[in-house]
Amino acid sequence: MSSAGPDHARVLVLWDIDHTLIETRGVGFAIYQRAFRASTGHPLQQLAQVAGRTELDIMRETLRINGIEPTSEAVTSLARALTQGYDEARNELASTGRALPGAARTLSLLADQPTVHQGVLTGNLEDVARIKLDVFDLTKYLDLHTSAYGNDHTERADLVKIAQERARTRLNATFSNSHTVLLGDTPNDIHAAISAGVRSIGVATGKSSVEDLKHAGAHGVLPDLGNLATATELIFAVADQS
Numbered sequence: 001m002s003s004a005g006p007d008h009a010r011v012l013v014l015w016d017i018d019h020t021l022i023e024t025r026g027v028g029f030a031i032y033q034r035a036f037r038a039s040t041g042h043p044l045q046q047l048a049q050v051a052g053r054t055e056l057d058i059m060r061e062t063l064r065i066n067g068i069e070p071t072s073e074a075v076t077s078l079a080r081a082l083t084q085g086y087d088e089a090r091n092e093l094a095s096t097g098r099a100l101p102g103a104a105r106t107l108s109l110l111a112d113q114p115t116v117h118q119g120v121l122t123g124n125l126e127d128v129a130r131i132k133l134d135v136f137d138l139t140k141y142l143d144l145h146t147s148a149y150g151n152d153h154t155e156r157a158d159l160v161k162i163a164q165e166r167a168r169t170r171l172n173a174t175f176s177n178s179h180t181v182l183l184g185d186t187p188n189d190i191h192a193a194i195s196a197g198v199r200s201i202g203v204a205t206g207k208s209s210v211e212d213l214k215h216a217g218a219h220g221v222l223p224d225l226g227n228l229a230t231a232t233e234l235i236f237a238v239a240d241q242s
Contacts, residue, residue: 011239012167012175013110014121014160015142016184017129019051019206021107022136024097031089032062035081040068051207052188054123054159055079055150079151083127090135099136100205102225107141109232117167117175119147121159121182121192126151146170156188160196181239187216199238 015021018028029047036044040063048061059078060070068074086093110116120142122129126149133139146167148159160182168174180198182189185206193200194217202213202221213221219238225231 010115010173010175010179011117011236012146012164012180013116013118013235013239014147014163014180014182015107015118016182016186016189016203017120017122017124017132019185020100020183020189020203021103021138022097022099022132024093024132027089027093027096030092031082031085035078035085036062036066038085039077039081040066040074042066042068050123052123052156052184052186052192053150054152054154054156055082055125055128056154058123058150060154079125083125083131086128086131090131093132094135097136099138100225102228102231104136104138104141105228106225106231107138109228110235111141117143117146117171119143119145119163119167121148121156121163121184123150123156125149143167143170156192157195160192160198179239181235183235185213187212190216190218193218201234201238 032047033044046065048058048065050058059075063070063074110118118141120129129149130144146163148163152162153159164175164180177197181201182193182198183201183203185203186208190200190202190213200218202218204210204213204221205224210221210223220234222231222234
């Protein structure tokens, strides 16, 4: 977990997970298919667009476009099936998916910085996020208590404030918007940061290009996390902008 404490931390770094830190390489979709059938009794005909969205939003639309009313009960049942599906597929995820190049080294370096506190801001359900990070041995670098998840709110921008408040409560420290940095691979990640008033860095390891992320308004963009020095320097530079 990030080592910064309440007397030192001044930068809150919030990481997206999928296509920023890890790739499931098709395992995620397979799990969704199995979970949908298990929770509804029907095959998954179509999955809602997932990039940069929260799981609450994805589940509701997925149920609706498959002809099922997205009631609270239906959403809860699907969420439970997804969590169970990921838990049962840990070995499958480990053998097929991967942590993206440079992810572990970048997280490790930042975790050693006394001025940095790292969490995640992800559309994943909390339990699913924990499983994914555990499988690829990334949890130790992150404080998952000062994070925000796809079951916290339907709108990604609102997750930023939730993470900031959790960090404030847990660390007894306030992280200003100019010292909160959100990293993600989609324009929706960048738009969430802009809407919340915090800094953003695009990581072009998903389907969006460097130009896509620049156009979305990111304060900085990385092609990937392969260059450790470049990645960490950009994070600090973006956080130090006034």
